Amino acid sequence: MSSDVRFTDFKSDKQPTWCPGCGDFGTMNGMMKALANTGNDPDNTFVVAGIGCSGKIGTYMHSYALHGVHGRALPVGTGVKLANPDLEVMVAGGDGDGYSIGAGHFIHAVRRNVDMTYCVMDNRIYGLTKGQASPTSREDFETSTTPEGPKQPPVNPLALALSAGGSFIAQSFSTDAQRHAEIVQKAIEHDGFGFVNVFSPCVTFNDVDTYDYFRDSIVDLDDEDHDPTDRDAAKDKILDADKEYQGILYQDEESVPYSDLHGLDSNMADIPDGAPEGAMDLVREFY
Amino acid sequence: MPDDLNWAIGGEAGDGIDSTGKIFAQALSRAGRHVFTSKDFASRIRGGYTAYKIRSSTDRVESVVDRLDILVALTERTIDENLDELHDGSVIIYDGERTEMEDIEIPGDMTGLSVPLQRLAEEAGGAIMQNIVALGAACEVTNFPIENLDSALEKKFGNKGESIVSNNKDAARKGQEFVAEEFDHEFDYDLDTTDNDYVLLNGDEAIGMGAIAAGCRFYAGYPITPATDVMEYLTGRIEQFGGEVVQAEDELSAINMALGAARAGARSMTATSGPGIDLMTETFGLVATSETPLVIADVMRSGPSTGMPTKQEQGDLNMTLYGGHGEIPRFVVAPTNVGECFQKTVEAFNLAEKYQTPVFLLADLSMAVTEQTFDPEVFDMDAVEIDRGKVVDDDEVEAWTDERDRFQPHFSTADGISPRALPGTENAAHMSTGLEHNALGRRTEDTDVRIEQVDKRNRKVETAQNEEDWSPREFGNPESDNLVISWGSNEGAMREALDYLDEEDIDVRFLSVPYIFPRPDLSDDIEAADEVIVVECNESGQFADILEHDALTRVKRVNKYNGIRFKADELAEEIEAKLQSEEVEA
Ligand SMILES: Cc1ncc(C[n+]2csc(CCOP(=O)(O)OP(=O)(O)O)c2C)c(N)n1
Ligand code: SF4
Numbered sequence: 001m002s003s004d005v006r007f008t009d010f011k012s013d014k015q016p017t018w019c020p021g022c023g024d025f026g027t028m029n030g031m032m033k034a035l036a037n038t039g040n041d042p043d044n045t046f047v048v049a050g051i052g053c054s055g056k057i058g059t060y061m062h063s064y065a066l067h068g069v070h071g072r073a074l075p076v077g078t079g080v081k082l083a084n085p086d087l088e089v090m091v092a093g094g095d096g097d098g099y100s101i102g103a104g105h106f107i108h109a110v111r112r113n114v115d116m117t118y119c120v121m122d123n124r125i126y127g128l129t130k131g132q133a134s135p136t137s138r139e140d141f142e143t144s145t146t147p148e149g150p151k152q153p154p155v156n157p158l159a160l161a162l163s164a165g166g167s168f169i170a171q172s173f174s175t176d177a178q179r180h181a182e183i184v185q186k187a188i189e190h191d192g193f194g195f196v197n198v199f200s201p202c203v204t205f206n207d208v209d210t211y212d213y214f215r216d217s218i219v220d221l222d223d224e225d226h227d228p229t230d231r232d233a234a235k236d237k238i239l240d241a242d243k244e245y246q247g248i249l250y251q252d253e254e255s256v257p258y259s260d261l262h263g264l265d266s267n268m269a270d271i272p273d274g275a276p277e278g279a280m281d282l283v284r285e286f287y
Numbered sequence: 288m289p290d291d292l293n294w295a296i297g298g299e300a301g302d303g304i305d306s307t308g309k310i311f312a313q314a315l316s317r318a319g320r321h322v323f324t325s326k327d328f329a330s331r332i333r334g335g336y337t338a339y340k341i342r343s344s345t346d347r348v349e350s351v352v353d354r355l356d357i358l359v360a361l362t363e364r365t366i367d368e369n370l371d372e373l374h375d376g377s378v379i380i381y382d383g384e385r386t387e388m389e390d391i392e393i394p395g396d397m398t399g400l401s402v403p404l405q406r407l408a409e410e411a412g413g414a415i416m417q418n419i420v421a422l423g424a425a426c427e428v429t430n431f432p433i434e435n436l437d438s439a440l441e442k443k444f445g446n447k448g449e450s451i452v453s454n455n456k457d458a459a460r461k462g463q464e465f466v467a468e469e470f471d472h473e474f475d476y477d478l479d480t481t482d483n484d485y486v487l488l489n490g491d492e493a494i495g496m497g498a499i500a501a502g503c504r505f506y507a508g509y510p511i512t513p514a515t516d517v518m519e520y521l522t523g524r525i526e527q528f529g530g531e532v533v534q535a536e537d538e539l540s541a542i543n544m545a546l547g548a549a550r551a552g553a554r555s556m557t558a559t560s561g562p563g564i565d566l567m568t569e570t571f572g573l574v575a576t577s578e579t580p581l582v583i584a585d586v587m588r589s590g591p592s593t594g595m596p597t598k599q600e601q602g603d604l605n606m607t608l609y610g611g612h613g614e615i616p617r618f619v620v621a622p623t624n625v626g627e628c629f630q631k632t633v634e635a636f637n638l639a640e641k642y643q644t645p646v647f648l649l650a651d652l653s654m655a656v657t658e659q660t661f662d663p664e665v666f667d668m669d670a671v672e673i674d675r676g677k678v679v680d681d682d683e684v685e686a687w688t689d690e691r692d693r694f695q696p697h698f699s700t701a702d703g704i705s706p707r708a709l710p711g712t713e714n715a716a717h718m719s720t721g722l723e724h725n726a727l728g729r730r731t732e733d734t735d736v737r738i739e740q741v742d743k744r745n746r747k748v749e750t751a752q753n754e755e756d757w758s759p760r761e762f763g764n765p766e767s768d769n770l771v772i773s774w775g776s777n778e779g780a781m782r783e784a785l786d787y788l789d790e791e792d793i794d795v796r797f798l799s800v801p802y803i804f805p806r807p808d809l810s811d812d813i814e815a816a817d818e819v820i821v822v823e824c825n826e827s828g829q830f831a832d833i834l835e836h837d838a839l840t841r842v843k844r845v846n847k848y849n850g851i852r853f854k855a856d857e858l859a860e861e862i863e864a865k866l867q868s869e870e871v872e873a
Contacts, residue, residue, distance in 0.1 A: 012718075013691070014729060042716040048547070058718050059729060064710040066550055067720035068543065069573050075507075075540040079547025079555070080710070082531055083505050087551060087710055108536040266529050269552025269709050271502035275668035276528050282496050283666045286486035287317075 007036040010045070012062040018053060023200030023211075026174030027121050028057050030198075031090060033177075034184035035063075040088045048077040050093025050102065052128045054121035054200070057092045071102030074109040074118065081116045083268040085259050088188065089116035096126050099135040099155045106157075110164040110193055115257035117187045117194040120157065121174070123202035124209045131205035141208060157197050158238040158249055162231075167192040167255035169234065170248045173214050174200040179246060186248060192255035199244070214244060221247030229253055290344050290479055292429065293354050296418065297338035297368065298361030300331055306443070307359075307418035308339025309658065311425065312487060313439035315343045316660045318432065319481030323348040323779070324489075324658040325852070327368070330512070330596045336364050345479050349624070349779030350855040356476060357428060359421040363391050373397060376475055380424050382417070398472065400424065402465050411458035412450075419455050423462025429476040433463055485660035490628040490650055490776075493666075494584055495520030497632025498556055500671045503582070504530035505548035505555040507541040509563060512596045513652040514586040517558040538566035542583065546570060549579045550719070552678075552709035554636050558584035558648075561603055562593065564610065571611035571645055575744065577719035578697065578705060580639035580676070582632070584648040586655045589850050598850025599653045601775050604829040607647040608804055616744045618642070618751070619803035621649040623760070623778035625657060626665040627801060633671055638755070641676040642747045643707060649803060651824065653852035654776040679706045684715045693717075695726040699739050703746025752805045759798040759807050767796040769866055770816035772809065772842075774800045774830050777822050780853040787859035793866065803830070810838040820845055820865050824852065843870055 010032035018024050035045055042063040049058035051070035058065035064087070068076050077091040098106055098120045109118065125143065126132040132145040136157070140149035161169045168190040172180040180198065187194025199214050226247065227233055234250035237243075259265065296308050305326070312322045323342045329335035340355075342348050355372040358365065360381045366373075373379075375396035381388050383401030393399030402424045404417035411420070419440070426433045440455045488496075495517050498506065506525060508518040522532045530553075535541035541557045548555040559567065564585045574581045587603045589595035607619050618638050622631040628650060639646040679687060687706040688694050694715040698705045705726075708715030722730040723737050731737065760778075763771075763785045773781050778799040788795055796816070800806060813819050813834065819842040821831035828844040835842055845861045847853055 013693075043713050044711055045716075046551070046710050047718075058720070063716050063718075064550075065716075065718035066547070066577060067718060067722065068546075069569055069721055072539060072543040072570070075535065075543035076547035076550070078533070079505065079507065079544035079549070080551045081547075082533065082544075083548035083551035083553035083555065084710060104536055105540050108540070262531060263526075264531055267552070267711075268504035268530060268548065268554075269711075271504065271554060271673065273673050275500040275671035276502065278527070279500050279668040279671075282499060282524065283486055283663050283668065286488040286492070287484060287663075 005036050005039070005041045007032040010035055010042055010061050010063060012060055014059055016060045017056070019204050021203040022053065023123060023174040023202065024054055024057065024121050026177060026180065027119060027198045027200045028060060030172070030174065030177060030181035030184050031092070031119060032061065033181040034188055035088065035090070037181070037185050038088070038188045044086060045088045045090065046080045048073045048080065048089065048091045050097035052094035052097050052126070054092060054094035054127070055097060071097050071100070072105065073097065074102060074105045077116050078109060078112065078114050081114050082259060082264055085265055086267060091116060091118045093120060094127065094134070095120055095122040095124060095136045096134045099157055103135070107160060107164045110161050110166045110195065113167055113192040113255065113258050115192055115259060117184065117196070119184060119196045119198050121200035122157070122197050123200050123206055125202050125206040127202045127205060138208065156238065161195050162235060162238055162250060166195055166250065167252040168194040168248070169250040170196045171245055172196055172198050173218055173246055174198050175211060176246065179220070183248065190251065190255065192252070192257045217244045218246050219243050221245055221249065292343045292356055292476060292478060293340070293352065294343065294357045294425065295338050295340040295355055295369065296359040296361070296421065297327070297336065297365035300329060300335045300337045302361050303418055304337050304339050307422065308341060310439045310443055311422050311436070312341050312658055313442060314436040315341065316485045316487040317438050318435040318478070319483035319485065320345055320478065321348050321485065322487055322658065322660045323350065325351045325653070326656050328597050336362070336368055338365065338368070343478070345481055350783050351852065352856050353854050357425055359425065363388060366391065370394065378428050378474060380421050380428070398474070400428070400466060400470060402462060404462070407461040407465060408458050411461055412454035416455055416458035419458040420462035423459030424466045426459070427463040427466040428474045429478045431478040432480060433459060435480070484663065486663050486666065487658050487660050488625065489516065489656055489658045490622070490625045490654035491516030491586065491656070492520045493625050493628035494558065494632050494648065494650065495524070496666065497629040498636070499525055499528055500629070500668055501554060501633040501636035502673055503554045503556050503636060504528065505545065505553045506530070506557065507533040507535045507544035507548070508557050508559065509535050509538050509541050511560045511563050513588055513655045514558045514560045514563070514584065516655065517584060517586070538563040539569065542567040542570045546574055546579055546581055549581050550577070550710070554640070556582035556584065558586060560586050560588050561590045564603060564606055568610045571617070572613055572615050573721040574645040575615045575617060576721050576723070578643040578744070579719070580643050581645050582635045582639050582648060583645055584650060587649065587651040595850045599651060599824055599852045600848060600850065601651050601824040602829070604649065604803060604825070607649050615645070616748045617644055617804070618646040619649055620646060621775050621801055621803050622654065623775060623799050623801050625654060625659040626661050628654065629666050631801060637672070637674045638751065641674050642704060642751050643676065644747060649775065651776050677704055677706050679708050679712065679715065681713045684708060684712060688714070689727070693727055696728050697724060697740060697743070698726045699743045702750040703743050704750065748805065757802045757805050757807045759800040759809070762797040762799065763795045765796055767794040768817040769793070769795045770812060770819045771795050771797045771822060771862060772800060772819065772834065773822035774803065775823070777824065777853050780855045780858045781822060783855035784859035784862060787856055788862060791863060793863060795862065808837065809834060813838040813840055813842065818866050819843060820862060822853065822858065824848065843868070
């Protein structure tokens with residue numbers, strides 16, 4: 001790990017194929033800045049991505065990475081981090097990836113509290129499959145598969161995370177570069193599962209949850225004197241359906257990550273050339 | 288067969304059948320006798336008939352047979368359930384003082400020993416020890432030195448305190464003495480002991496032990512019968528070696544966690560059974576295309592759907608061989624006995640890392656829940672070799688970078704095996720993906736690159752086909768015109784069936800195949816034989832289909848799919864009938 005790492009070191013030489021103006025650019029830049037600011041470098045960073053426009057992030061970043069199957073990025077990240085605690089693990093995906101097909105994994109990743117960072121690029125639509133409703137789409141949002149709107153309430157990912165025992169719950173807006181990077185950085189620094197729902201507008205398929213919409217409606221928690229260690233205050237904010245908040249909604253300062261609780265501190269890649277010492281005891285047990 | 292004893296204890300689930308059976312199996316093993324166990328159990332926690340059966344001999348035993356010599360019947364139903372296997376001369380131990388057992392009828396020329404199990408247990412310190420009283424009684428019936436039972440009781444209850452151990456020993460003595468004093472009877476059974484020291488374990492335990500021996504440090508799984516024992520074995524043990532077991536939220540998660548750990552460089556595995564394999568299928572292709580070494584154990588049970596969770600079947604061969612969309616290079620290794628579960632697990636990890644592929648370890652319920660004795664050398668830790676394959680270190684990275692200094696994790700080599708850089712390796716950061724990709728791991732739809740990468744991945748399998756030994760094991764008469772082939776846990780029953788057939792002057796060559804893919808080329812063997820029979824525990828003959836295809840010929844099949852494993856004597860009869868039938872000529 002070198003101190004002279006710059007955020008551009010995390011950029012791959014591959015040009016993103018995201019639509020010009022896509023919110024995912026800002027989300028990624030902020031993640032790279034946060035990684036560099038926290039003293040990481042590409043050789044010790046592992047990025048796990050889901051499937052979707054958002055999932056392409058692993059291709060455009062330079063680090064160790066896996067672009068997996070739809071919705072399963074969090075379990076992969078869990079495996080990576082538990083096997084090698086020295087790695088900085090970042091997991092990224094879309095709202096469909098994380099809250100629909102991967103919703104079960106989301107809840108369990110939150111409660112497992114493995115020390116990694118999860119950024120969901122929430123555009124409230126399915127981008128890659130060209131504009132169907134996502135679990136965060138509004139109830140009346142008309143799409144190709146929901147011509148009259150989904151007619152069901154959107155998932156509140158922050159509430160899911162809080163109820164599952166989340167130890168770090170935040171929200172950011174990809175285009176507010178400084179603030180977004182700062183929030184992701186806090187998530188990385190958090191001892192445990194750092195969850196950031198990032199508003200990353202889809203300029204091609206979502207004409208409701210646009211940059212303008214977010215710019216006009218976002219309320220920054222820093223302007224509200226919000227105390228992120230106060231779980232009840234966090235709950236009130238999270239359940240407030242009328243506002244879009246930006247900032248750290250909740251952080252458990254006592255959070256103990258999974259690896260600490262389970263005493264995992266060594267790199268599991270290091271194994272002996274033969275059966276480990278003491279392996280004969282395993283046989284003796286069966287005498 | 289005077290020394291070959293078939294013993295069982297049966298009752299209601301929840302009666303402690305399993306642990307009692309295991310204690311007796313342990314006692315026999317400690318007396319230097321071979322043991323082979325089987326279980327009849329229903330898919331419920333309390334209530335429902337359940338039995339633990341032991342076959343024991345001073346010679347090796349490899350299977351169950353249709354015979355029961357001594358039965359500890361805790362319920363009347365236990366006798367009904369086993370009527371077919373009981374014979375004149377069988378001894379039934381039961382508690383005639385219990386009202387529901389008062390007027391049970393002991394069939395035919397069998398000997399019924401009414402032993403007040405509960406009363407004697409209470410005298411020894413608690414009714415809970417009634418099964419131990421029965422074990423003491425069984426010792427007397429078989430002239431078996433009760434000290435061996437003492438030693439098994441010490442092992443079982445040692446950590447619960449001295450008084451528990453001595454109460455149990457006392458309970459066993461009471462059972463023994465009661466039989467000696469109350470029954471004026473010469474029993475047919477007389478169990479020899481030997482000086483051998485055997486270990487006694489089941490297939491799931493052997494898989495878990497193999498995994499630790501092979502350096503597996505990460506296991507993620509989701510409970511499912513009959514694979515859960517692998518996870519339970521590893522839990523509490525793998526940690527001692529710096530590893531971790533994670534109970535995932537489902538099988539999709541389990542295999543992806545295991546995949547993540549493998550990408551981080553750990554030797555990693557998951558185990559499941561049919562329904563779980565279905566869920567994991569999605570990720571098979573990702574494991575293969577990202578060229579991640581991963582061991583996936585499928586401990587088969589009866590399907591389809593939820594099927595018969597506690598019954599035997601070998602129905603997932605096609606699933607592990609073909610499961611997943613697209614075409615997935617993979618290995619399928621199928622251990623044929625409990626000892627091999629250990630060895631093949633070690634081998635599976637080496638194959639996975641050498642060839643950077645998914646390796647399916649195809650085990651089955653019969654083997655997984657069967658406790659069997661072995662010479663400890665079968666689990667020889669000194670013989671374990673670890674081959675991590677083409678892992679490159681910091682200094683070797685440069686040899687695998689392109690003109691722009693980018694590491695090429697999917698470089699197309701002659702043997703198809705690419706360099707592998709574990710995260711943390713300097714200047715080798717790279718992405719892997721389930722998308723088709725180029726040597727750098729980047730997505731491509733270039734037709735030439737696509738073909739190059741598909742060929743490259745398949746070349747690994749070709750390399751393995753040439754470099755590794757995929758031979759079957761051979762038994763019986765090598766010159767015989769009658770060829771029997773089987774895979775998985777049928778080996779034991781078939782080996783013993785050879786002896787029965789021999790008595791009928793039927794001569795058989797038997798090949799037991801532990802590799803499904805790659806597999807040995809048996810075309811010549813099939814060609815050379817007059818009669819070819821493939822034995823497997825499924826309805827359609829999945830392995831027979833493959834062999835017919837390989838050898839472009841038809842084979843006869845012996846299939847069993849009622850949920851019970853093959854028994855040696857039954858199998859011998861079926862083979863004999865098949866050899867005489869015209870069936871396949873068409
Ligand atoms: C198992 C499976 N089902 C469906 C798909 C098709 N698919 C690809 S991306 C996607 C949705 C992506 O939406 P989201 O996660 O919101 O990401 P976005 O593209 O909006 O960034 C779907 C359904 C798939 N790849 N795999
Ligand atoms: S479709 Fe939407 S989410 Fe996908 S790249 Fe274009 S703008 Fe971004």
